[in-house]
Amino acid sequence: MTMERRNFLKLLGAGASAATLGLAGCASGPKYTGGRKVVVIGGGYGGTIAAKYIRMMDATIEVTLIERNDHFVSCPFSNLYLGGILPDLSSLTIKYDKLAANHGIKVVQAEVTGIDAAAHSVTTSAGVFKYDSLVVSPGVEFRTDEIKGYDHDVMPHAWKAGPQTVLLRKQLEAMKPGGTVVLSIPLAPFRCPPGPYERTSMIAMYLKEHKPGSKIIVLDANPDIVSKKGLFLKGWKKHYEGIIDYRPAKKVTEVDNKKMTVLIEGIEEVKGDVINVIPPQKAGHIAHVAGLVGPDGKWCPVNPMTFESTLKKDIHVIGDSSIAGAMPKSGYSANSEAKVCATNIVARMNSRELTEMSGVNTCYSFLSAKEAVSVTGVYQVDKEKHAIVAVKGSVGVSPDLSELEAVYAQSWVKNILTEMST
Amino acid sequence: MKMKWSGLALALGALVFSAAANAAPPSAAMLSNACGGCHGTHGASAGPSMPSLAGQSKVFFIDAMKKFRSGDRPGTVMSRLAKGYTDEQIVAMADFFAKQKPQAQDTAVNPALVAKGKTVYDNACKRCHLENGKEFEEDTPIVAGQWLTYLQIQMNEFQSGARKMSEKKAEKVKPLTAADWEAVAHFYASQK
Numbered sequence A: 001m002t003m004e005r006r007n008f009l010k011l012l013g014a015g016a017s018a019a020t021l022g023l024a025g026c027a028s029g030p031k032y033t034g035g036r037k038v039v040v041i042g043g044g045y046g047g048t049i050a051a052k053y054i055r056m057m058d059a060t061i062e063v064t065l066i067e068r069n070d071h072f073v074s075c076p077f078s079n080l081y082l083g084g085i086l087p088d089l090s091s092l093t094i095k096y097d098k099l100a101a102n103h104g105i106k107v108v109q110a111e112v113t114g115i116d117a118a119a120h121s122v123t124t125s126a127g128v129f130k131y132d133s134l135v136v137s138p139g140v141e142f143r144t145d146e147i148k149g150y151d152h153d154v155m156p157h158a159w160k161a162g163p164q165t166v167l168l169r170k171q172l173e174a175m176k177p178g179g180t181v182v183l184s185i186p187l188a189p190f191r192c193p194p195g196p197y198e199r200t201s202m203i204a205m206y207l208k209e210h211k212p213g214s215k216i217i218v219l220d221a222n223p224d225i226v227s228k229k230g231l232f233l234k235g236w237k238k239h240y241e242g243i244i245d246y247r248p249a250k251k252v253t254e255v256d257n258k259k260m261t262v263l264i265e266g267i268e269e270v271k272g273d274v275i276n277v278i279p280p281q282k283a284g285h286i287a288h289v290a291g292l293v294g295p296d297g298k299w300c301p302v303n304p305m306t307f308e309s310t311l312k313k314d315i316h317v318i319g320d321s322s323i324a325g326a327m328p329k330s331g332y333s334a335n336s337e338a339k340v341c342a343t344n345i346v347a348r349m350n351s352r353e354l355t356e357m358s359g360v361n362t363c364y365s366f367l368s369a370k371e372a373v374s375v376t377g378v379y380q381v382d383k384e385k386h387a388i389v390a391v392k393g394s395v396g397v398s399p400d401l402s403e404l405e406a407v408y409a410q411s412w413v414k415n416i417l418t419e420m421s422t
Numbered sequence B: 001m002k003m004k005w006s007g008l009a010l011a012l013g014a015l016v017f018s019a020a021a022n023a024a025p026p027s028a029a030m031l032s033n034a035c036g037g038c039h040g041t042h043g044a045s046a047g048p049s050m051p052s053l054a055g056q057s058k059v060f061f062i063d064a065m066k067k068f069r070s071g072d073r074p075g076t077v078m079s080r081l082a083k084g085y086t087d088e089q090i091v092a093m094a095d096f097f098a099k100q101k102p103q104a105q106d107t108a109v110n111p112a113l114v115a116k117g118k119t120v121y122d123n124a125c126k127r128c129h130l131e132n133g134k135e136f137e138e139d140t141p142i143v144a145g146q147w148l149t150y151l152q153i154q155m156n157e158f159q160s161g162a163r164k165m166s167e168k169k170a171e172k173v174k175p176l177t178a179a180d181w182e183a184v185a186h187f188y189a190s191q192k
Helices: A002-012 A047-057 A078-083 A097-103 A163-174 A195-210 A229-239 A285-289 A331-349 A403-421 B002-020 B028-033 B058-070 B077-084 B087-099 B111-125 B148-160 B167-173 B178-190
Strands: A037-041 A062-067 A071-073 A093-095 A106-109 A112-116 A121-124 A127-130 A133-136 A140-142 A180-185 A215-220 A244-247 A252-256 A261-264 A268-271 A274-277 A281-283 A315-317 A358-366 A372-382 A387-390
Touching: A037 A047, A037 A127, A047 A062, A047 A097, A047 A133, A047 A331, A047 A403, A062 A097, A078 A163, A078 A195, A078 A358, A093 A403, A097 A106, A097 A403, A112 A285, A133 A331, A163 A195, A163 A274, A180 A195, A180 A268, A195 A215, A195 A229, A195 A244, A195 A358, A252 A274, A281 A285, A331 A358, A331 A403, A331 B028, A358 A403, A358 B077, A372 A403, A372 B077, A403 B148, B028 B087, B058 B077, B058 B087, B111 B167, B111 B178, B148 B178
Parallel strands: A037 A062, A037 A133, A062 A106, A133 A315, A180 A215, A180 A274, A215 A244
Antiparallel strands: A071 A093, A112 A121, A121 A127, A140 A281, A252 A261, A261 A268, A358 A372, A372 A387
């Protein structure tokens, strides 16, 4: 389709525009004279989808996906492994072979060390890759410097799924009955706003079933539960009364790995047998190296229509690293943002008019083995504010804990991981 | 320093944005692709409780979205998400999904129930759910080849009264037992 149209225009001469030809929905944009190479950094919720959709929409564009691992483990649903609903992380693990073969994506396993925006090149442990458009989807990095003494081998964050999740699960299994788990939540914004509260529920469920007399102390740096508050409180009361000790406005600033304590604002000490410290977060490392991070020193400002960096031309930032207005830092948001970004990269490379974004977020959280709740939103660009905003009425949470939503959630993870890997 | 930074960001932001200011409203593909996280790429679902939208009847899709939006059809996330779209956008999405190639799911069914379901279908369903559920009439959906779990959830909602039926349907399904409903679900799910 795109080829046909391009050849058609070529025949008519460079000056012809689709608009004057009256081709509905194919109005022309600024004439594009660059090349057709796209490099995508990061093989998670955002990067896989950006690579796939660019190739699906225009197979004449060459796409290289660079990822440091040969597989990806989903953070969404990894709390279910901590709670014991999932026996391991295998159902949350994807590989890239089918994605690469189905769509002709070149997948390179390498560590990205630098981005040269002027030269349009990415330096990696496997060589240099030139690009015409670059998509950066590196997830989050931890601001560990804000927690004195932090060592993730002793107090795992388990906020990037994989070995860290397994370590935390092993620590929970090894804990004596009657023990205390401490979970520390950083100030928002962080990856997956309801995630820490789902984790609280899943750990409490595990303690209730397997470690009688144990409890979990939740130290939340935020003044209150950040997401789905009413539903979490309801579920905690229903299932985990006396097990969860939730304490708002408690910011962990220091840890003692030998004494197994955390320090709140350098004063109040809390001891735990297992301590899960989720540190405060910022955009992925490479975003900082490449100068994509804005004046807040944490996140990447982007054009809400294209997700192009407002700081570096031809570089797009999607997923957790980007400032996507009202869209939360979730796996579904990254998926949705990737499609918006892909659509407009393809439009630009074909000298077509850009399309306004329309995005979706759907996040499920489990409260027990059989009950889940969700938050949803549909997002669009507010032209006056130059920002992504929620469409009125579309943002909301479940009316109650729901067994049906737990069933839907299982299909959600199956679908979204299939979309990323095939 | 701070001023300089935000000034620069603003200037660049405005620059990039002005180039994009003439963007077209969200296209059918832009709107529909956002559904893929739950319903699969181009509406081909890999999740057993999530319906495939690929190849679905346009009339039915529009009707379903509007019913989710108004509360006439029971829903969870869809009751909220449907409120995010205008009538025109719903029509555009219906058109997009209707054009996608339907993909039958490899869902496990019970052969005995499939056979029983065929009899129930012939007696009660086939006048509206044409061609073993592969074709549609007016506002009926294409049900052939949907996931069994999804069909079972819908059958349960019809039986409990949570999901309303047309008078025509209510009349037809009156004699059906719970076992009949279950059998029809297996029958539809078995259709390729």
